[in-house]
Amino acid sequence: MSAPAPKVYGWCPGALRPMMSGDGLVVRIRAPMGRLSPEQAGAVAELSARYGNGLLDLSARANLQMRGIQESDHPNLIAALQDLGLVEADANAEARRNILLTPFWRSGDRSHQIAQRLAALLSDATTLDLPGKFGFAVDAGEAPVLQATAADIRIEGDGDRLMLRADGADVALEVTETEAATQALALARWFLEQGGASEGRGRMHALISRRGAPDTHGADVAKGAPLPAPGLTRNGALVALEFGQIHATTLAALAKHSALRLTPWRMMLVEDAQDIAPLPGLILGATDPRLQVSVCTGAPGCLQALSQTRDLARDLAPHLQAGTHLHVSGCAKGCAHPQPADVTLTATGTDRFDLIRKGRASDAPLRSDLTARTLRAAPHILTKDT
Ligand code: SF4
Structure with a gap:
């Protein structure tokens, strides 16, 4: 039996228009200038623990998403976020302010x-x-x-x-x-x-x-800089979040260092910091194999997920060859990495995965008989040619 087709939404959830997920409401914070002061970051961590499940995702548009919010707590949470200057009174104005600023x-x-x-x-x-x-x-x-x-x-x-x-x-x-x-x-x-x-x-x-482009456009396009990696920059320390997620306790600890800049690279920039001590779920080194993995929320956090994804991704990461990109997707929608990856595991049922090489989550699989147990027991399946 083939997996059900994933649902496509044409809108983005905001703080005032939250989206229901498998673990409660997802409330998105679009921080002005992509920055949280130490006080704001500390308060967001506290609110996440009080009203949510203590997990926050950093999105590909550098928004922080609080997870696991109960509907009955949403009004109190919004009031607290408005007091912190992190949510506008008008949902339409907030939706229009969709600006990604270089961190x-x-x-x-x-x-x-x-x-x-x-x-x-x-x-x-x-x-x-x-x-x-x-x-x-x-x-x-x-x-x-x-x-x-x-x-x-x-x-x-x-x-x-x-x-x-x-x-x-x-x-x-x-x-x-x-x-x-x-x-x-x-x-x-x-x-x-x-x-x-x-x-x-x-x-x-x-x-x-x-x-084509507007008729008045004819100048050369600026050449881009290489993508940054975790480590020191002129503006402070870049730290990566394991699979783009941070726990409230880690966020609270990070906020004690300095203000935080949110980036679209699953990393936070800790303003002017030189030295960040290891914290659970933080990646401080540029060669950590978890940086080679894209993984979505999966079950139970996403209502469309057909299987759990994150624990499997964490266990498989150390077995990847340098430079190999693994994508683990809870369904064929492929939210975490819409582009082709070297290897993609797409859930097609409870603990059942397709393996796709050089393709997207929805592409034709090379194998469709894999369970998490099989993959953990024989991770070389990811890299061998068959
Ligand atoms: S790809 Fe993952 S996050 Fe996206 S809808 Fe499917 S299970 Fe959910």
Whole structure:
């Protein structure tokens, strides 16, 4: 019997519009400027333990998602998050403020200034009816670091210059720092005028592949910087979260060091920190094999999951060859890694997995008879050729 087709949602859950999951509501915190002060981070940890199950996910859009919230506790949680300045009063305004800011910004630099301007413009743009997942990347350091992260409109640094780019386009528009935010908003309106959105869905790259970039765009695209790894940076210490999840007690301990920047790379940047002591679920070294694994929530946290995923991923990680990317998916939707991976294990039933090589979670399997026990007993199955 084939596995049921996964459900596709066209919207993103927010704090005010939470999504029901297998372990309760998921409440997303879209922290202004992607930053939590030590007080905010400590309070979020405390709220997660009080109202949730103590687990928080860091999403691919650098949002922190509190898990396991009971519906009856949601109003109290929202009130507390609003007191902390982490949730807006208006769900639509919060949904529009979908800005991903480079975690390496410094107070008052051009990334910070542009992001603040753009946030204010989006908050006021009440007639701008963009699809739920439509987002902006403000990535105006010397070279962009967010090119591998999903965004529809990008403001990218290129040395001293600034480039505005529609996602998917191979040309850009040079802009000044002062005009970057207004030009980004104009590009969002152009997207709507060109028919990029229908029924609340639509992404920029799909529009660009149909009709090409705006006629005024013709400048070269900024060349991206390599993806960062855990370790020291000019802005502090980057620490990775095992499979993108952190426990409230670890978050509380981390908050004692300094303010935290949320990144789209399953990592947090601990501002100006030099030395972070090991904590449960934190990855401090760039060669840790768990960094080679993408894994979704799985059962019981996701209602669509057909099997448990995280414990299996943790047990298999040490057996991976260097450079091999493993994706463990609770169903064919492949949320944790929509792209092809070297090896993918897709759950097709309770403790039953397909093995796919060089493919996506929904691709045709090479084997479809695997259980977690078989994989743990013979992890070489992952890397051998058959
Ligand atoms: S891929 Fe994982 S998180 Fe996504 S719907 Fe399937 S089980 Fe849930």
